[in-house]
Amino acid sequence: MISQEMNDSLTRVGPGTDAGAVLRHYWQPAALSDELMSGRPVVPVRLMGEDLVLFRDTKGQLGLIGRACPHRGADLCFGRLEDNGLRCPVHGWHFDRSGQCVEQPGEPAGSRMHEQIKSPAYPVIERNGIIWAYMGPGDPPPLANFDCFRAPDTHVFAFKGLWKCNWLQAMEVGIDPAHASFLHRFLQDEDPADSYGKQFRDSAADINIPMTKLLRDYPRPDITVDETAYGMRLTALRHLDGDKTHVRVTNQIFPGAICIPMSREMTITQWHVPIDDTSCYWYSMFTSYTKPVDKSLMREQRLKEHRLPDYAPLKNASNNYGYDPDEQGSETYTGMGLDINVHDQWAVESMGAIQDRTREHLGKTDVGIIHSRRMLRAAIAAVKEGRTNDLPMWGETDPAAITGPISNDAIAAGTTPEEATATSDAARRAACPWDAHV
Ligand code: FES
């Protein structure tokens, strides 16, 4: 339980807010590359409460500038994509991808007024299916050398979805290893052979128990957290019968992302990026350590559940997330179908637009959430005091030297959990067709 003042500090994201200032010190997903595949690559982007327009100019370079025309505020999303920039249809003022006004065709000939006119503009880069924006002060830090960035484009599939709630509660469900035994419980096990592209449907690590059964049968994990250069590692132990322990290692990539195992083949690295205070997108990078990702199958699976162009889920509050009490009795813990994304979406949206943390009661299994909030508070203080070197991935360690993060399920039998995780991770990396060594 925290004060209202602290809840505001940790959740609000607009310019000048506490958490917003921390989030702006990191590259954030602004759009999927898929969204710029049309004949006119111009899309609106609302990021941390700021309205922007993202476009690819005639030379193929990306620009992210203010959505409102600096002249009198018309919407540049309807701009003419020409002459290597965007031209406002109202009076023809023309902006390049740095946001500079380079032409005002209706002003008197020889006028140099345009030299003084600049739209807000942010650096953008494109990596493995996602376009990233840096909206903070100074030069952006390099991206860390995470697997989702190192893997070739063939081995990463990116997708996104809209959640109507604050970013922090969206992220917090991802650092809560206990919920998987309940929220995502399937009362029947399905054949792991039918698991491609889905989470929690594979067999657990190298034993022949479906993950669904393991999570169901062992609902009281021992959870520990360790601070790392990139954020936090969470280790959840489920002590099985005999001397075996199931070890699940997941991560928070500070401040808004998580990295978790999806199956033996893939991990999910997922950013929770604020649109504004009360809505956010999840952006997932599914990274394969074996075969190339079947992108068209994964896209097709997910497009069946989402509406374009805003990637809003078809199951949502307006239709009770597809809730079916009969299904809840016999098939799933939620009664909301087999897609675990819908379970998470319901869990975080039903907390309210911004979860009222003055009324919560955290338990022992919430250790990840407690620790993560402590890190966010420390980061807010560091930004306020100008100690940016104290921020994760800003200090001494070169982000390029930050690899992994290790994210897997393993079985410890006669070994420590750390050894089991390390052995399983080393085997995965050794067999990986792209250079995944750490
Ligand atoms: S409002 Fe855009 S050029 Fe006038």
Ligand SMILES: [Fe+2]
């Ligand atoms: Fe979940």
